[in-house]
Amino acid sequence: MQLKYELIENHFEEVTQMTTRTEQARLPDGSWLIRTVMYTPYLITADVSCVPAAGSSKKNRKKRKKKGKRRYERGTLFDPIG
Numbered sequence: 001m002q003l004k005y006e007l008i009e010n011h012f013e014e015v016t017q018m019t020t021r022t023e024q025a026r027l028p029d030g031s032w033l034i035r036t037v038m039y040t041p042y043l044i045t046a047d048v049s050c051v052p053a054a055g056s057s058k059k060n061r062k063k064r065k066k067k068g069k070r071r072y073e074r075g076t077l078f079d080p081i082g
Contacts, residue, residue, distance in 0.1 A: 020039075022035070031053045036048075
């Protein structure tokens with residue numbers, strides 16, 4: 001799957017010689033993928049986050065049949081479980 005990223009922010013800091021680039025892409029299910037890359041003279045780091053679409057988890061969730069609930073017997077000091 002090919003994602004089309006849109007540039008949100010591109011910042012260069014002259015004192016530290018660091019460049020920060022933040023991009024976002026829309027996923028087919030409606031959520032957003034946000035990618036932040038930081039370039040320094042010595043290191044490149046990346047962070048990718050997924051932001052789900054609002055309300056999509058409840059809308060697309062299939063109803064699952066509940067299996068029989070387990071019943072736990074509770075006993076007291078005077079009525080031990082036998």
